Amino acid sequence: MANYEPPVTDYDSIVENCTCAFCGCNCDDLDYLIKDGHVVGVRHACRLGASKIMEDMDQRLMVPMIRGEDGELAETDWDTALDKAAELIAGAIRPIFYGWSETSIETMHHGLELGELVGAVLDNQATICHGPSLQAVQNAGYPISTLGEVKNRADMCLYTGSNAMNSHPRHMARYSTFPRGYFRPRGRFDRTVVTLDPKYSDTAKMSDIWVGFEQNGDYEFYNAIRAVLKGKKLQKEFISGIPKEDVEELAEAMKNVQFGALFFGLGLTHTLSKQRNIDIAIQMVADLNSYTKWILMPMRGHFNVNGFNIFMAFETGFPYGVDFARGYQRYMNGETNTIDLLTRKECDVFMVIAADPGAHYPGGAIKHLAEIPVIQVDIHWGPSTEIADVVLPGSFVGVEVGGTSYRMDGVPIWMKKAIDKPESCRDDEWIIKELLERVKKIKAEQGALASK
Amino acid sequence: MTYVDKPAIPKVVKFDEPNAKLRNKLDVMLNTGSDIYQGACKKRGSTLKDEYRKVAGVAYMDPKDMAKLGVSNWDHVKVISDWGEVVVNAAHSRDAPHEGTIFIPKGPWANVVVSPETYCCCDPTYKGIMCTVEKTDDDVLLMADLMRAVYKKYVKDEEGIKDLATLGEMPVYKKL
Amino acid sequence: MEYVLKNGIVYDPANKVAGEKKDVMFKDGKIVDSVSADAKVLDVTDKIVMPAGIDPHAHVAGPKLVVGRIYRPEDSRKGVTHKTDVTRSESGFSIPSCPSTGYRYSRMGYGTVVEAAVPPLEAKHTHEEINSIPNLDIVPLSLFGNNWFVLQYAKQNQIEDLAAFVAAWLKIAKCYGVKIVNPCGSEAWGWGMNVHGLDDPAPYWDVTGREVVTALAKANEMLGMPHSVHVHPNDLGHPGNYPTTVSTMDALKDIEKNSTVRGQTMHLTHAQFHAYGGTSWRDADSGADHIADYVNKNDHITIDVGQVTLDETTTMTADAPMEFDLYKLSGLKWANKDVELETAAGIVPVIYSGKAPVNSLQWAIGLELFLKVNDPWKVCLTTDHPNAGPFIRYPRIISWLMSNERRQEMMDNREVHPWSHRRTSLASLEREYDFNEIATITRAGPAKIYGFQDRGALTPGYNADIAVFDINPNDIDPSRNPEAIEKGFSTAMYTIKDGEILVKDGDIVKVVKSQTLWTNVKGMEEQEKAVMERVMPDFTRYYTVKFENYQVHDKYLPNPIVTEVQAGK
Structure with missing residues (x-):
């Protein structure tokens, strides 16, 4: 590990109760230490949150850029960059506006209006993360609760296909395992922690019970637990590599808690059975409720990935992958989602806002992005910048600009502003609104021409 | 800085593993996913840096597998799947044992070899990819170079990519 | 102009x-x-x-609705329309998107809708959705019946503190009135349990629904709120539940009303779901007589009906244990959403069918309530949208109320199952509403019940x-x-x-922004401050958000309509 570093003492002021703009935990108890208008220290945050907030200014996108004929990005002024982007969007036949999970609901409002205007597909990171979870929810139900219920009541926390210690480092500390709750005054000692994962992950290492079933063994394993819950005898000696006695023991333990919480991650959504893994997990939780109280929750990755799904659902009726090409919303999994549209080479203009497809899409999808214009609205130079044709530098929600976000359990949080943004950057909300105005203008001109 | 420039990994690759038989190529299953080093580096924004290459351009392997292949920490391996091939660092997995499985944190390197197939359910298959691993002397590319070499979006002479100068660890653009 | x-x-x-x-x-x-x-x-x-219509009880905005929309794309697909020059595209049947909700109410001549269940922790969410509903004024009611602080005040009978707490929390959540749902039952659901009846205490807290309802009603009157307590009693949807409903109403009989703008001290909501006789669904029959009788004889009660419309719909209520029971009965996908320290919620799709005996019985009981409550000022038209049916069916319900012939026809030609007349007295009720009575149950009555001084006439x-x-x-x-x-x-x-x-x-032809009504209680500032100080340590310990981030900032109510009341007057 790195050498011990003394705490930061050289700062001008503290801003308390800031909300972390990293994962779906949306921890809202961070204190930012500010000096000369920069965050020089963060208290209470995990390694991930602190690293994001104390960003790498070397790679901060500071100026709008357009890629020239020579294939190099060149700085330009805001008007030129916005006009170029608006022109691309207005001229597109099958545009995709992807991302949104690391920006505010306020920004999404303008984005949706723009999408409805030009007939775009609006999609977010759920499409490559918890999309299958949402489908499973549509198949089998959605028994969840807010995280405080877990903190105050849960005596069993079960992590499956999720390495919380790596991707949601404060989840166990703040919500599930360690905190002292009303009915769990001793915190960790009042709870049993179980990890179901083929990998002996850092979360598994902290658990009381680790069940390391086989890779792709999720479905079979949950099915076996359901069978045991329904009083059936298991016919096989080993279930997904786990002795049947152990399965029975675990099922019995799950039945006999007072309040159980199952947290699942991408280990379920990214393996072959995809949404079916979650279907069966949901049904298992529903079954358990006949004996005692159980809830489940997807471990959402970005601080507003759930927010986009919620926002789109209340605005359009569908959570993600919403296609406005026909003048009304359509939603069809595997058809109106980004990866499918890219691998089918349907998309002709791609706008990414507050996301990094270059870092997170499979190569097969990025290959199509290499063939079409890409507009990037983000705060850091990342893999997506390497394939972007227009770059619009945004600002940091929850640090440089306020905004609404929704935690993984749906609790809405106002993320306040702590410092000013770099002068040459603009708020995401402003950028998208500007694009909307400019596209409206182009469309109006086109309409006037057509009517002549 | 508070952040290590590469993940802390144990140095216990056992070449004298009694059952290990040296092989040129291993058939393994690839999993990808988030990892705290990769996450911290990515979200800090340091994706051009060597640090990102160290935390995301890495295959975490079981020490027995490393022994079979004759690689030690930070040796380079080539991972080949049906969807592409990529050179990454080999490193001892903190989560071992998991013989026959390797883990590459999500990022541009992993993307090259994962499957874009969604099976009509929107989400690509990032886990459970069958692939092979072999030792190589090729370099692990920096992020910008990797993006250029794999996707070739702005490359005019595709044959000559190998000879191009590296894009380096800082943003490259023309200032006003 | x-x-x-x-x-x-x-x-x-x-x-x-x-x-x-x-x-x-x-x-x-x-x-x-x-x-x-x-x-x-x-x-x-x-x-x-x-006057434009006023819906006194519906679920149109908030976390439950969005869970419904996320997990029922099959419903959203039902109502999809193309965008026009004026309107955006619509979606949904029982759980329409926010824009669709506004357009559809507006087309039916409605102007004001009460959103009947806001958990304070997620009130920002509700307000965000309200802002996306065009053309309506929305009146949010905040959930108090299972709030841990309320349970404690009720148990210790500290009415003044409770009143101060309610006043403070309405400011925090920016809501108009006090809603109680299955008091103590939703808290019991935290352990997968329920309470049965008014006198069954919540586990651990050792306080009963009777104590909670009474305490909140007293606090509500102490504050002189424009609306009375808005009560969804225990045992919703259970055969044989009408005695619980009657005893809930009776528990509040002697509470002195402190308001000149309304007549009641308790509003019983979706009474249809609380008016069942029998002991199981096998021998269930109508308890509408008992409820209507009580309402006719007592002036402290008003009701809305929650009329079953015989459609496929989505049930959603803070009465989460009831929803789980419903899931066990129907096997349709179950969603649940418990909210820390405050409430729970459940969601299950339901297919109300005229072929089904139970649904037909529910249909008839609702109509019985409309027809048996003599004074139209005491009963309002609702479907408890979307629980008993979507609000777009209000005109159909009006047609049933105005036509005995149509009701008899439905029973005769088996559009509804014979339970509708064998187990109720609907077939013998010849009363038909006239237009003035329709205007009362959809406009003037709700306005009076909510103490509105600017609408409904x-x-x-x-x-x-x-x-x-x-x-x-x-x-x-x-x-x-x-x-x-x-x-x-x-x-x-x-x-x-x-x-x-x-x-x-x-x-x-025109789309305007919605406005949000909320009640600002004045005159208890000192008590509120004292209560907040006492509450704060527990708040910090047991909630998972900071108080600063819990409150609904003014930004979430761009168009507020504030009702200011002077506590105690």
């Missing part, structure tokens, strides 16, 4: 105008006595003119919220023409909101 609605047949029960031909005038968004000669004339000769000075329907009341026999009645009330000829014409001939 001045307008005259000329020669309409006006039904304005609050002003005792029942079907008179007269002009209605408005200027700058308000109803006026007279206008100048320049006023624009809207000819509505022989058309029905009423065509009184000069009131908001110009007006609906005109293309029905000539002197020329139609509603008894014989239920289809015409349904059609007439489905698409308003004009919907006017704050003096602006939003709907013309059934089409949305």
Whole structure:
């Protein structure tokens, strides 16, 4: 590990109760230490949150850029960059506006209006993360609760296909395992922690019970637990590599808690059975409720990935992958989602806002992005910048600009502003609104021409 | 800085593993996913840096597998799947044992070899990819170079990519 | 801008105008006595003119709704329409998207809707959705019946502290009134349990529904709130639950009313779900008589019905244990959403079918309640949207209420199962509502129940919220023409909101932003401060958000309408 570093003492002021703009935990108890208008220290945050907030200014996108004929990005002024982007969007036949999970609901409002205007597909990171979870929810139900219920009541926390210690480092500390709750005054000692994962992950290492079933063994394993819950005898000696006695023991333990919480991650959504893994997990939780109280929750990755799904659902009726090409919303999994549209080479203009497809899409999808214009609205130079044709530098929600976000359990949080943004950057909300105005203008001109 | 420039990994690759038989190529299953080093580096924004290459351009392997292949920490391996091939660092997995499985944190390197197939359910298959691993002397590319070499979006002479100068660890653009 | 609605047949029960031909005038968004000669004339000769509709209980915005929309794309796909020059595209049947909700209410001549269940922790979410609903004023009620602090105050009978707590929390959540759902039952659901009846204590807290309802009702009166406590009693949907309902009403009988703007001290919501006799669904029958009798004999109660419309819909309530029971019965996908320290919620799709005995019984019980409560000021038209059916069915319900012939026909030709008349007295009820009574149960009554002083009547000075329907009341026999009645009330000829014409001939012609009503209690600042200080350590320990981030900031109410009340007066 790195050498011990003394705490930061050289700062001008503290801003308390800031909300972390990293994962779906949306921890809202961070204190930012500010000096000369920069965050020089963060208290209470995990390694991930602190690293994001104390960003790498070397790679901060500071100026709008357009890629020239020579294939190099060149700085330009805001008007030129916005006009170029608006022109691309207005001229597109099958545009995709992807991302949104690391920006505010306020920004999404303008984005949706723009999408409805030009007939775009609006999609977010759920499409490559918890999309299958949402489908499973549509198949089998959605028994969840807010995280405080877990903190105050849960005596069993079960992590499956999720390495919380790596991707949601404060989840166990703040919500599930360690905190002292009303009915769990001793915190960790009042709870049993179980990890179901083929990998002996850092979360598994902290658990009381680790069940390391086989890779792709999720479905079979949950099915076996359901069978045991329904009083059936298991016919096989080993279930997904786990002795049947152990399965029975675990099922019995799950039945006999007072309040159980199952947290699942991408280990379920990214393996072959995809949404079916979650279907069966949901049904298992529903079954358990006949004996005692159980809830489940997807471990959402970005601080507003759930927010986009919620926002789109209340605005359009569908959570993600919403296609406005026909003048009304359509939603069809595997058809109106980004990866499918890219691998089918349907998309002709791609706008990414507050996301990094270059870092997170499979190569097969990025290959199509290499063939079409890409507009990037983000705060850091990342893999997506390497394939972007227009770059619009945004600002940091929850640090440089306020905004609404929704935690993984749906609790809405106002993320306040702590410092000013770099002068040459603009708020995401402003950028998208500007694009909307400019596209409206182009469309109006086109309409006037057509009517002549 | 508070952040290590590469993940802390144990140095216990056992070449004298009694059952290990040296092989040129291993058939393994690839999993990808988030990892705290990769996450911290990515979200800090340091994706051009060597640090990102160290935390995301890495295959975490079981020490027995490393022994079979004759690689030690930070040796380079080539991972080949049906969807592409990529050179990454080999490193001892903190989560071992998991013989026959390797883990590459999500990022541009992993993307090259994962499957874009969604099976009509929107989400690509990032886990459970069958692939092979072999030792190589090729370099692990920096992020910008990797993006250029794999996707070739702005490359005019595709044959000559190998000879191009590296894009380096800082943003490259023309200032006003 | 001045307008005259000329020669309409006006039904304005609050002003005792029942079907008179007269002009209605408005200027700058308000109803006026007279206008100048320049006023624009809207000819509505022989058309029905009423105040705009007020829905006293629906679920239109908030976390439950969004769970419904996320997990039921099959419902969203049902109502999809193309965007127009004025409106955005719509979606949904039982859980329409926010824009669709606004458009559809507006087309039916409605202007105000009560969102009946807001968990304070997620109130920001509700307000965000309210802002996305166009053309309506929304009245959010905050959930208090299972709040841990409330349970403690109720147990210790500290009414003044409770009143201060309620006053403070309404400011925090920016809500209009006090809602109670299955008091103690939703807390028990935290452990997968329920309470049975009014005197079954919540596990651990050792406080009963009776104590909670009584304490909150007393606190509500101490504050002099514009609305009474809004109660969803225990045992919803369980056969044999009417005694619980009656004893809940009776528990509040002697509480002294402290309000001049309303008549009741308790509003019983979706009474249909609480009016069952029998011991199981095998021998269930109607308990409507008992409820209606009690309401007829006591003036401290008003009800809304929660009429079953015989559609496929989505049930959603803070009564989460009931939803789990429903899931066990139907096997349809179950969603649940418990909220720390405050409440729970459950969601299950339901297919109400006229072929099903139980659904037909529920349908008949709802109608019985409408027909047996004598005073139309004491009963309101609701479907508990979307629980018993979507709000777009209100016109159909009106057609049933106005036509005995139609009701008998439905029973005779088996559009509904024979349980509808074998186990209820519906077949013997010949009463038919007239247009004035319809105006009462959809407009004037709800306005009075909520203590509105600016809407629900065509009184000069009131908001110009007006609906005109293309029905000539002197020329139609509603008894014989239920289809015409349904059609007439489905698409308003004009919907006017704050003096602006939003709907013309059934089409949305203008879209305006919604407004949000909330109650600001004054005069208890000291007590509120003291209560907040006492509450804060527990708040910090047991909630998972900081208090600073818990409150609903003013930003979430861009168009507030504040009702200020002076506590104790």
